[in-house]
Amino acid sequence: MRRILPVLLLAAACGGDPPPVATAPVPSHTYACGGEPVALTGLDGPPTTRLGPNGQAALKGGEVRAPADLEAWRIVEETDDRVALIRELDTPVQHGSILQTHQYLLIERYGRDDAWNLRMSGRCDLRQVVPGHGEAALAFASATGTRLNLWVTEKDCASGRPATGRIKLAALEETDQEVRVVVAVRPVDGSVTCQGNPRTPFTVELSRPLGDRTVVDAAVHPPRRL
Template identity: 50%
Template sequence: MKRIIALLLLVSGCGTPLADAAEPTYTCHDRPIPLDVMSTARPATRLGPDGRAALKGHEVRRVEDLDKWRIVEETGERVALMKEFDEPEERGSTTVTHDFLVIERFGPPAADGRPSWHLRSRGGCSLRRDLGDLGVADLALDPAKPATGNSLHLLVTERDCASGQSAAGRIRVVGLEETDRDVRLVIGVERAPGDFHNCMGNPATPYTVELGRPLGDRVPLDAGLHPPREIMTP
């Protein structure tokens, strides 16, 4: 039987394991996405009249592979579609797993008295767990400090604008679940103090997580993403 050591670590102490927590919410470009959308949602080939009209809207590029897209939302005012890539794609310094298309009615009224359909947004994203008041972060193994004893050494890079400040003292372990095969981490960052911050880029902040036993051959995973992604050296 798998030995599972599960902890929920906050600023101090521990709590319930990830498996016992309420079903988490995930987002793509800050929009909530049901996790079962790729498996149970209708394919875009079954769009109704509003959806088909939206695909012919202004600035909307032709979608050739409708059978691979799933309907996240379809109303008379908004249509949202999502497609999962066959393999994660590297775009600059970011890895994305899904393509997300949003088309909405806005602007001056058309001949029918309603605003025309226009592209609102389209772009790649990864499904990230909504951490509430905490900001998300990119995780990497610290190449200067291999795992020793029960300590797992990470580099945590805050994604929110923080005027280039270190995240030291603001990093929070939202969830830590250990099995014989892997270690699943959910890590967030408290917002930097102050009302205004520029987006000059943030430094990677060293951070150590104490495990229930040595990492060994187990794989560290960023469970703040769906599906969880292996945490690797930069």
């Protein structure tokens, strides 16, 4: 049995006025890898061995190191001025609080000669884009009654501040086997520094006790058990 339920956001701190009730909107199906948009259909797209003239020229561009395993890479985009490739890592890499699952390569035409040059290359986790909000890493804290307690670590620079009051539950889906959540963080206003952020407690009100159900971070692809 599957149910999409209204969600109740609870303030992490004790006391104060009762929190407002909010209905989770339909989750966005736009994803990003290192801030660059990636359609999930691109993960099953043609292999890089089938690149056209633009893609083949891009792989010879400035500072570009063409992948040796072209068959493992998929074509996300190939236009006259932009070529994007992606592959899923054989073994995910833990980088701080982030589990990196994909490698992304972006090559664009730019510069005085409008030549192909490397724009971006690196590992990432593939995440849903929540408009107006940044990404967050989640960890299971505890479950008491109908309260699911999570730890949320903001990925964007925030001058080392906790994310209290800026966390958004973008989607909540409960089934008999799983509780799936999509969580994001509204950026800090104004200028910020980048020295790492503390984890922030965040509580989600469920329709019934968690029991033996699995908590899943549905903001990442593939979805990840917490």
